Amino acid sequence: MKTALAIEVTKTSQSKLAQTDFDNLMFGQTISDHMFVADYENGEWTNLRIVPYEPLSLNPANATLHYGQSVFEGMKAYKNDAGEILLFRADANQKRLNASAERMCIPEVPEEIFMEGLYKLLEMDADWIPQKPGYSLYVRPFIFATDDYLGIRPSQKYSFMIFTCPVGHYYAKPVTVKVEQTYTRAAEGGTGYAKAAGNYAASLYPALLAQKQGYDQLLWTDGKTHQNIEESGTMNVMFVVNDTIITAPTHTGTILKGITRESVLILAKEMGYVVEERFMTVSELEKLLQAGKLTEAFGTGTAATIAHIAKININGVDYELPAKGEDAFSNQVLRKLDAIKYGKVTDTHGWIRKV
Structure with missing residues (x-):
């Protein structure tokens, strides 16, 4: 898929890929190199970018920390025998994220931003997708409020992010x-x-x-x-x-x-x-x-x-x-x-x- 949106890309200067033991993956503990980010302000999603995965800097008055305005999704990407990247029902995840967002007074993320940001991120971190049975790349899209304000009301600013992590089996036994x-x-x-x-x-x-x-x-x-x-x-x-x-x-x-x-x-x-x-x-x-x-x-x-x-x-x-x-x-x-x-x-x- 060719990206039509203007997505600014900043590649990591030091990939963690070579130091990752893909035979011993604990679910959700190994994070890939990059993340997609978009900001919501003045009624629109802007500043679309892919940056190195890194910690966030939050104001102690951040609205999500106090009032929990946050929703997320989970999906997986796979590789077939030809090494092509396959996404399972990502459109359903996008729709469900927006249904959750509506309930929590969070602005919806347009399908174009969700999908093109996701595709671009997967293309960049394609080598993080395990290519063996039972393994996959777990994808975590989420939205959270970013107002620095202690009044109880829906935030006026939000961040939408996607990061990924290679995973094996969630449960090793029944x-x-x-x-x-x-x-x-x-x-x-x-x-x-x-x-x-x-x-x-x-x-x-x-x-x-x-x-x-x-x-x-x-x-x-x-x-x-x-x-x-x-x-x-x-x-x-x-x-x-x-x-x-x-x-x-x-x-x-x-x-x-x-x-x-x-x-x-x-x-x-x-x-x-x-x-x-x-x-x-x-x-x-x-x-x-x-x-x-x-x-x-x-x-x-x-x-x-x-x-x-x-x-x-x-x-x-x-x-x-x-x-x-x-x-x-x-x-x-x-x-x-x-x-x-x-x-x-x-x-x-x-x-x-x-x-």
Whole structure:
């Protein structure tokens, strides 16, 4: 893609590439050389630039630090066998970023700025994209308020940035989860559907309590009754009963409209599975586990893609799920997704953008 926008480029004087151990990547800890930046002031996005990745200088009165006006996205770039850069559903991420921004009184980023800034950044840091199975370049676009003002109102200035980091697997093994029936992640009318920074901050304490008890994640329940399973800490969650995939609907506004979630459901229908977008209640889940009728449970998300759930705790009781064979739905759909993302098969859904 040829960049039509005027994007000023400043290359790093010393790349970190040669010092990076691509065989031992901790998720989100190794950052690529450059970042894309745009500033919002006087009603428009200006000063588009790519600069070396570096720390930010913030005024202590920065509005985001006090009032949390910040939204973000997560997506991945891959390389096919020919070394070409492939982006998976970046258009969906761009649209969801703007939906989150609207909820948080943040100005939308035009598609042209988002895409051309992203493409130019990926072209510059193409060598940071791992070219082996299971590895990718994680892409983090985000917007935050930059007013230096302590009054409570929407900021008048913002920064939009994109940086990237090479990553391996998010989870090295199947995860264990606990059904949370005390704390609330999101309520109807709130910001649960938005990728707002504050949503994740509010979930940290309950998640920490679960981790101290030996669980990797929570299965969040609805804020009204704590009876409906909504999502997991970093993922949408799905259950498999016979040939039916059950996952929570997103119409309540309390659940993130996961892009991987949507992709899995589309592929599931093509594979002949029945898809039910409805709430699984805690009691229903408990009965299925007691009867041994829940064949699979797994999370879906950009970071993990598919995260198998090995154990579910309900009301203090641990229920072990059977190990997943190659023919399990979650493994089948993971292989299909990976084949599309790495360019192994023809993309019939229009999900791949070639940089």
